[in-house]
Amino acid sequence: MGRRTRRWILAFLLAGLLPVPPARAETPAQFRAAVSQIVYADPGTGKSAPVLLLYPTRDAVQPLRRGPYHLNVAPEGWPALDSLPLVMMTQGPSRNGLAMVSIALFLARRGMMAALVTHPGGPEPGAKDASKTGTQPLWPELPLQLRAALDAVLDSSPMGFRVDRERIGVIGYAAGGHAALAAAGGVADPGRIPQLCATHPENRTLCPAGARTTAAAPPKRLEAATDPRIRSLLLMDPVGALFGDGGLSRITVPVRLYEAEKGDESGALQVARVRGLLPRPPEYDLVPGAGHYAFLTPVPASAAARFGAAVQDPPGFDRAAFHARLNDEILDYFRRTLDAAP
Secondary structure (H helix, E strand, O other): OOHHHHHHHHHHHHHHOOOOOOOOOOOOOOOEEEEEEEEEEOOOOOOEEEEEEEEEEOOOOEEEEEOOEEEEEEEOOOEOOOOEEEEEEEOOOOOOOOOOHHHHHHHHOOOOEEEEEOOOOOOOOOOOOOOOOOOOOHHHHHHHHHHHHHHHHHHOOOOHHHEEEEEEEEEEEOHHHHHHHHHOOOOOOHHHHHHHHHHOOOOOOOOOOHHHOOOOOOOOOOOOOOOOOOOEEEEEOOOOOOOOOOOOOOOOOOEEEEEEOOOOOOOOOOHHHHHHHOOOOOEEEEEOOOOHHHHOOOOOHHHHOOOHHHHOOOOOOOHHHHHHHHHHHHHHHHHHHOOOOO
């Protein structure tokens, strides 16, 4: 495949991105952002799934118009650094696997590589086709997919050998937070699903069929194990409902936990459960007034109607202002826990 063809494919893939507002963070960018794509093989099906890499470059960027904004990136730009910390980013199965792209761009422009992982296995919450969301096969597969995606990043060329194996972290949002915890040593019990759905039938993340949801037997046994390459976790409204007592006792890496004040008002996701089960207290931030989707890329109010619930916030909550703080906090956290200052 020629370089021009690969650039065209990348431009096509980026066409579905949510509009990205200009950066408002205080930490100045040191680099431009480059983008490339690799794939990994889903351990459960063998099918290919994409991973989008964003990383620092000094190459010229191209403006890509997305709604009222331009996303400035260098397709397949040359890396600006020979050694890079890596932050894997997962939000679990979703129709829009790039909803955290603004965080990825922020990190890339400040000397880190970010890898946005696409998870096969189910749509985003609220979608009409909830084929596997809420069933047992989905949950054991998530950490295995995350680990396979990490393998693919490290084996990729020319980026893989530039990743410092001692400086790898994970950002996990919602079901992606479950994946991050399980990959880092958490032991989940999908058998908890029927009881949880009887109590919280309204939660479509866990219960696509409401109270009738059952934990189906997986097509084959898929077991997760602690991945020693993961050195740090940052979790945003993670799904903690499937971790029983002692389920997170093996996690020894640093953890920063964000909880949206209005993100789990019914208690179905059990975000607070994660905090209580971790063997060491995490860095913890309760975000006042925030809804569950507050951690995703902000868009202006004029465009919100086109993108549905994922871009809507409770009255009075300013997602763009929150992200200006969030991005800097994420950068600071990984620089501290991964010794990742450029």
